Amino acid sequence: MIKIPITNKEDKMKLFNLFQKKEKQGLEKAKAEGLITEEEFLRISAQRATDTLDKFLEKKGRPKHQPGKKSGL
Numbered sequence: 001m002i003k004i005p006i007t008n009k010e011d012k013m014k015l016f017n018l019f020q021k022k023e024k025q026g027l028e029k030a031k032a033e034g035l036i037t038e039e040e041f042l043r044i045s046a047q048r049a050t051d052t053l054d055k056f057l058e059k060k061g062r063p064k065h066q067p068g069k070k071s072g073l
Helices: 009-032 039-057
Strands: none
Touching: 009 039
C-alpha cells in the first residue's frame, strides 16, 4: 500500500469527494446493469448519506442523527 501524506484540509476534502464520486458511479453502474433495483439503489444511497452525517456529527461532538424521531412541536 502506498501512503500519501495529506497535510491540509483542502487536499483531504478533494480526496474525500473523489471517493464519494467513485462510490456513487459504482452504484449507478450496478443499477444500470440490473444488478440492483432502484429501491436498493435508493436504500444504499440513503444509508451511506446517514453514515456520512453520523460521522460528521460525531466528529463535531454532537449526538448521532436519529431518523424517524418526531420533534415535540
